[in-house]
Amino acid sequence: MAVIAAPDPAVTAGAADSDEPAPRLTVIGTGYLGATHAICMAALGFHVLGVDANAGKVARLNSGEVPFFEPGLPELLAKALDSGRLRFTTSFADAAEFGDVHFICVGTPQQPGSDAADLRYVDSAVTELAAHLRRRALVVGKSTVPVGTAARLTELVRRVAPAGRDVEVAWNPEFLREGYAVDDTLRPDRLVFGVSSDWAEKQLRAAFGPVVDQGTPVVVTDLTTAELVKMAANSFLATKISYINAMAEICEATGGDVTRLAEALSYDDRIGGRFLKPGLGFGGGCLPKDIRAFAHRAEELGVGQAVSFLREVDAINKRRRERTVELVAELAGGDLTGVRVAALGAAFKPDSDDIRDAPALDVAAALHRLGAQVTVTDPAATDNARRSHPELAYATDAMSAAEAADVVVLLTEWNEFRLVDPEAMGAVVARKRIVDGRHALDPGQWRAAGWEYRALGRP
Structure with a gap:
């Protein structure tokens, strides 16, 4: 896929306020969000220090290796390292000395045995950083957290940091789409700044100067509202996806065609067609755990009924x-x-190697438990899938996976799978039977090639 190139760093960083030097940035946590943010900020011309407790991950990034699949990111990492504007470390002391604005980008997974978000990594990162903050600085949360976290972290920072109240906390939620993360960082559709002072807002505007200067809308709000934005956005998107899949259930019971239904609804500009795509549903490391954490937090606050849906x-x-x-x-x-x-x-979506809560792997594993001999293939996620589900068989490509198959099931809508020739695949399978779990194939084309075609919500 095409990725829009980063602006020329020579004319970007610091452009928002030429009288002051651009702030130096640290990014705490170098997983998917953190590594992407650090690399892209360096590509925009900032001096960036990435921090992670995992020395192996730090070494890989310093050597130019991105530890996950994201189109366009390896090339940007190589350029940023060569420029000298980016490096990675395990030292929080170095980060505190280096940075003016510190972005917290660690994970907030679902707690084992609970729907609540696990905040131990956020708390640990902020505590370790704050212990070394001896001058005025801004700590900016980007991780998705339950409402009220920023206020609690503000008190933690004031208590732990040697600089005390000279350290402020702000919140800047991320809206990255896996497979499009570089473009979403360099050219986001909006920036949200949750702040408690004019100084914090000024620091954030400087830290995103090149992005603000290109006309990106900026929503400045309080900490609480900024925390709610990401949860509310993900809840809305998940609701829209599940709505059309609920309609698919109705179509299956009545003989209707959910794809034609979705098409008809999409022409209503109050509804629109985005995320109104029926199929296997959503997965990944954000939507499933975020809607559960949102509902859990609402119940803690005594307003669970408001989001019981x-x-x-x-x-x-x-x-x-x-x-x-x-x-x-x-x-x-x-x-x-x-x-x-x-x-x-195997991945939860195309252009990603992320298998967290992946519907594709969930289905493959369920088929195996019911006695099927399942062979999985994925352009990027095979290695991750094999580590997670060694009981399944794996193939290098779609044609190899389909060799002597009794049923083919499309679970992730990679372009490679969309473009499979039904005649060619029909020559290698044992039986021409396919389930299109993503409504990604042309039913007429496959049926014309002799295939028995089934899809969720279609007659």
């Missing part, structure tokens, strides 16, 4: 996985024992 949004999403397994079983005659299934896709 999110529980059903989650349930609808899970049912789509179960229904996909049922469709494969129906095509196989009801019993999956010994049935050879080619599973096209």
Whole structure:
């Protein structure tokens, strides 16, 4: 996919206020969010220090290796390292000495056995950094957190930092889409600054100077509202996806066609067509855990009823996985024992190697548990999938996976799978039966090639 190049750093960093030098930035946490943010900020011309407790990850990044799949990011990392504007360390003391603005980009996974967000990594990162802050600085949260976290961290920083009240906390939620993260960082559709002072706002505007200067809308608000923005956005998107999948359930019961239904709805500009795509549903490291954490936090605050619908949004999403397994079983005659299934896709979405809460792997594993012989292929996520599910078989490409298959099931809509020739695949399978879990294929084309085609919500 095409990635828009970064602006020329010679004319970007510090352009928002030429009378003052550009702030030096640190990025705490070098996972997907942190590494992307650090690399892109260096590409924009800032001097950036990335920090992570994992020495192996730091070494890989310093050597020019991005430890996950994201189009365009390896090239930007190489340029940023060569420029001397970017390096990575395990030292929080170095970070505190180096940086003026410190971005907190660590993970907030779901707590084991609970829907609540696990904030131990956020708390640890902020505590370790604050212990070394001896001058005025801004600590900026980018991690997705329950509302009220920023206020609690403000008190923590004031208590731990030698600089005390000279250190402020702000919140700047991220809106990255995996596969598009470089473009979303360099040219976001909006910036949200949750601040408690004019100074904090000024620091954030300087830290995003090149992005602000290109006309990006900036929403300046309080800490609480900034925390809520990401949770609210993800909840809305998840609701829209589950809504059309709920309509798919109705279509399956009535004989309707959910794709035509979605098309008709999309022409209403109050509704629109984005995220109104039926299929296997959402997954990944954000939407599932974020809607659960949002509902959990609302219940803690005594307003759980206001977002109780999110529980059903989650349930609808899970049912789509179960229904996909049922469709494969129906095509196989009801019993999956010994049935050879080619599973096209492992990542939760195309252009990513992320398998966190991936519907594709969930379906593949469920088919295996029911006795099927499942062979998985994915352009980027095969290694991650193999580590997570060694019980499954793996192939290097779609044609190899489909060799002698009784049923083919499309689980991640990679372009490589969309472009598979049904005639060519038909020559290698044992039986021409396919379940299109993502509504990514042309039913007419596959049926014309002799395939029995099934999809969620289609007759």
